[in-house]
Amino acid sequence: MAPYGASKAGIEALATTLRVEVAHHGVDVGIAYFSWLATDLVSEAEDHPAFARMRAGLSGPFGKTYPVADGAEAILRGIERRSRRFFTPGWVAWLQRFRGLLGKTADRDMLKVAPEIERLSAEEVARRGLEEASLSDRTRTRALHGGG
Numbered sequence: 001m002a003p004y005g006a007s008k009a010g011i012e013a014l015a016t017t018l019r020v021e022v023a024h025h026g027v028d029v030g031i032a033y034f035s036w037l038a039t040d041l042v043s044e045a046e047d048h049p050a051f052a053r054m055r056a057g058l059s060g061p062f063g064k065t066y067p068v069a070d071g072a073e074a075i076l077r078g079i080e081r082r083s084r085r086f087f088t089p090g091w092v093a094w095l096q097r098f099r100g101l102l103g104k105t106a107d108r109d110m111l112k113v114a115p116e117i118e119r120l121s122a123e124e125v126a127r128r129g130l131e132e133a134s135l136s137d138r139t140r141t142r143a144l145h146g147g148g
Helices: 002-025 040-045 049-056 068-081 091-096 099-128 137-144
Strands: 031-034 085-088
Touching: 002 031, 031 068, 031 091, 049 099, 068 085, 085 091
Parallel strands: 031 085
Antiparallel strands: none
16 A cells, blocks of 8 residues: 555655646646545555455544545535545545544554555465466556546
8 A cells, every 4th residue: 555655645745846847827726535445446446455454444434435436526616616625425525624633533443454465465476476367457557547
């Protein structure tokens, strides 16, 4: 999850900086904040024991998967309103205001399952090899090109 988290933070920083750099051209830049959306990336990752266990360890709405259409609607509303930020589901907007506290809650939940996730990952790599244990090439390609 570390590379995933770092890439998300990097994209947020890029969009925030880009917003300032292109504003004088009349261009707005918005950032989408989603919970888990029911994409192929998420559903195919559920086949990996470590990812499935990590998701199972998330409490309440943090572990729920939401329809892709909800994300698409949020993007459309964000573009129409020229929003700096847009969210799906709505509770993500509320949590955004409490990011510091949310991190502590997520850390608490993940600390409970981290050793098991690490063990499951190692077992999957030992069983299938590193390349096969990672996401499929098709899923990786979609994720890299925003189709995840």
